[in-house]
Amino acid sequence: MLPEPDGTVLQILVYARTNDEEVAGKEDVSKVVMKIMEKRLNVGHSLYMxxxxxxYDLANTLLESNTYCTGTLRSNRIKHPIDVLSAKLKKGELNIQYCNNVAIMKWKDKSDVLFLTTEHFCKLxxxxxxxxxxxEKLYPLTKYNENMGGIDLRDQMLYYYSSDPKTVRFISTYTIEFVLV
Known part of the structure; x- marks a missing residue:
């Protein structure tokens, strides 16, 4: 789903890990993002994920298409810099590694926060x-929280009208949610 920060949904692509040739494959998550952004590349948009x-590879691909991205990371994904992930930090400490204009950082608040940005300066x-x-908070994290509010608002609104997944089939559920969006 591609929403605006105010919650307006611009585009939806149902990703159910199926045999769809356009988005299936080894790096299917990246293909989903590139498919949903294909008409919005090379314009200088900012994408929060x-x-x-x-x-990391998706961030490089988007940056080559003049599209910036910011968001949280999973520590178990391959191709992330091991130095950043394995660092033991005390509360308030920040570890940053830059590679090809992509900043990968680990910040310790109550727990470890892994983050990636191609747009924002990494500072507290x-x-x-x-x-x-x-x-003190990471500047990219504050921007992320500001812009991810739209998807949270949309999820909250759909929660009030959501169908019961135990009684309605998968396709019917998504049809109802498309109508509500």
Missing amino acids: DNFYNL QETCNRRGNVK
Whole structure:
């Protein structure tokens, strides 16, 4: 799904790990992202992705197409720099590695946060939380949280109207969700 930060859905591609030739294969997650972004490449857009879709190789491919990406990473994916992933950090410490204009970082807050960006400068900045407490947070992480709000809002709205998966078949469920979107 490709939403705007305000929750407006621009495009949907159902990915169910099937035998669809356009998006199936060894790096099918990257193919899904490239398929859904194909009309929006080479314009300078910023893409914010969660850890399921975000990969180092995909970030390079998008950067070659003048499209920036930012998002969380999974530690068990191959081709991520081992130095960053294996570093033991204390709370508030930051470890960054740059490779081909892609920044991969690990930051220790309450737990380890793995992050990738091709757009934002990797620095810590002071932010206020809801209670008014000031704490340091990664700048790319604050931008990620600002822009991922649209997908969270859409998910929250669909939750109120979602169908019961135990009684409705897969296709019917997605048809209902498409109508609601």
